[in-house]
Amino acid sequence: MIDAKTILNRCDALANQSSTRTGIERVYLSPEHAAVNLQAGHWMQEAGMTTWMDAAGNQRGRLEGATPGLPTLLLGSHLDTVPNAGRFDGILGVMLAIAVVDRLRESDATLPFAIDVLAFGDEEGTRFGTALLGSRAVAGTWDDQWWTLADKSGTTLREAFVEFGLDPAKVGDAAYRSDDVVGYLEAHIEQGPYLEEADLPLAVVSSIAGARRFALTMTGEAGHAGGVPFHRRHDALAGASEVVLAVEQLAREAGAIATVGRLQAFPGGVNVIPGRVEFSLDLRAETDDVRDAVWAQIQDVAAEICTRRGLAFADEQTHGAPAVVAAPHLRDVIRAGITATTGEPDPMVLFSKAGHDAMAVADLTDWAMLFIRNGRGGISHHPDETVTEADVAVALDAFEAAVRAYAATYAA
Numbered sequence: 001m002i003d004a005k006t007i008l009n010r011c012d013a014l015a016n017q018s019s020t021r022t023g024i025e026r027v028y029l030s031p032e033h034a035a036v037n038l039q040a041g042h043w044m045q046e047a048g049m050t051t052w053m054d055a056a057g058n059q060r061g062r063l064e065g066a067t068p069g070l071p072t073l074l075l076g077s078h079l080d081t082v083p084n085a086g087r088f089d090g091i092l093g094v095m096l097a098i099a100v101v102d103r104l105r106e107s108d109a110t111l112p113f114a115i116d117v118l119a120f121g122d123e124e125g126t127r128f129g130t131a132l133l134g135s136r137a138v139a140g141t142w143d144d145q146w147w148t149l150a151d152k153s154g155t156t157l158r159e160a161f162v163e164f165g166l167d168p169a170k171v172g173d174a175a176y177r178s179d180d181v182v183g184y185l186e187a188h189i190e191q192g193p194y195l196e197e198a199d200l201p202l203a204v205v206s207s208i209a210g211a212r213r214f215a216l217t218m219t220g221e222a223g224h225a226g227g228v229p230f231h232r233r234h235d236a237l238a239g240a241s242e243v244v245l246a247v248e249q250l251a252r253e254a255g256a257i258a259t260v261g262r263l264q265a266f267p268g269g270v271n272v273i274p275g276r277v278e279f280s281l282d283l284r285a286e287t288d289d290v291r292d293a294v295w296a297q298i299q300d301v302a303a304e305i306c307t308r309r310g311l312a313f314a315d316e317q318t319h320g321a322p323a324v325v326a327a328p329h330l331r332d333v334i335r336a337g338i339t340a341t342t343g344e345p346d347p348m349v350l351f352s353k354a355g356h357d358a359m360a361v362a363d364l365t366d367w368a369m370l371f372i373r374n375g376r377g378g379i380s381h382h383p384d385e386t387v388t389e390a391d392v393a394v395a396l397d398a399f400e401a402a403v404r405a406y407a408a409t410y411a412a
């Protein structure tokens with residue numbers, strides 16, 4: 001039987017599949033993605049599943065229910081990473097899903113539904129900027145406009161599909177029909193400090209923040225760092241810096257979350273006034289209305305800065321995902337799983353500020369999530385991401401109990 005130690009060893013094994021010599025980076029449709037699909041597929045087969053890679057590059061495993069052809073419960077998370085990632089974000093959820101299926105098979109559980117484990121290939125959007133590509137294909141919400149998205153080497157998504165051995169024309173084959181599925185459950189590290197502060201191992205997720213990402217450009221006029229007096233300058237970096245600080249202040253005031261994760265000044269000479277700055281914006285909030293109101297305020301502040309400094313501001317949205325709320329009946333099975341495992345009668349409920357594949361799968365079926373404590377203040381998207389073996393053991397028992405609780409209450 002797969003235990004917590006095995007799961008942690010598997011997370012360590014997958015961490016070795018990185019495009020960088022130091023740190024972990026594994027992006028969609030890369031050789032490293034192919035390698036972890038193969039490894040996860042092997043572990044899925046060991047757990048008694050039939051396995052295949054779907055038309056969007058997601059690795060899948062299937063355990064049939066009591067009789068063939070039953071509708072399917074989806075379990076899963078993602079195997080791709082951000083740059084310089086930790087080893088548990090997404091990966092732990094896929095390993096837990098495989099272990100739950102292994103336990104159900106070993107115990108000859110009679111299931112009223114089949115179970116598909118989905119190892120999504122692109123939750124982060126690291127390579128092409130737009131996130132949730134794998135899970136959106138599964139949900140049937142693929143957008144053909146994405147084919148021309150290009151990575152930093154100029155390879156388009158279409159070219160990357162073909163190089164990976166996929167047929168772009170067949171991406172629609174990855175989609176489920178909504179009446180073929182009975183729900184989606186995902187286990188994931190919290191990526192925040194609240195479980196650690198409460199000294200609890202597990203929580204139920206209530207909802208996931210709505211997110212929008214932008215590519216921003218501030219344009220001014222390059223010039224000599226010595227020769228141009230201040231009153232004549234149109235310094236794009238000074239202007240962009242005012243926007244960055246306004247982003248932080250406006251988001252804090254509104255209870256939203258906003259981050260500028262990437263910024264580059266051009267032409268980039270130490271003795272040249274920056275004429276152009278390209279920077280990113282990741283903006284989220286518990287509701288889409290709050291998120292969008294903050295974006296409108298940011299645009300107003302940027303316009304005032306531009307007028308005052310003689311600059312021009314441009315924005316392009318690169319990703320958008322609406323806030324989604326977990327289905328009460330599936331939240332209940334997650335809650336039941338936690339209670340059955342920890343004895344906690346009223347498990348902690350958390351709103352997820354981190355995005356997850358469930359945001360995309362929500363267009364296909366009802367969903368719920370189990371959060372697992374990750375230590376050191378919930379540090380994530382960082383090599384210091386950490387979980388304890390004890391918490392993984394409790395999470396495995398709770399996730400298995402949740403699936404069994406759903407099976408017990410499910411009526412076709």
Ligand code: HGY
Nearest residue numbers: 123124353354355356
């Ligand atoms: O950005 C997020 O919240 C997720 O990790 N993709």
Ligand code: MN
Nearest residue numbers: 082089124381
């Ligand atoms: Mn992440």
Ligand code: MN
Nearest residue numbers: 089090123356
């Ligand atoms: Mn994740």
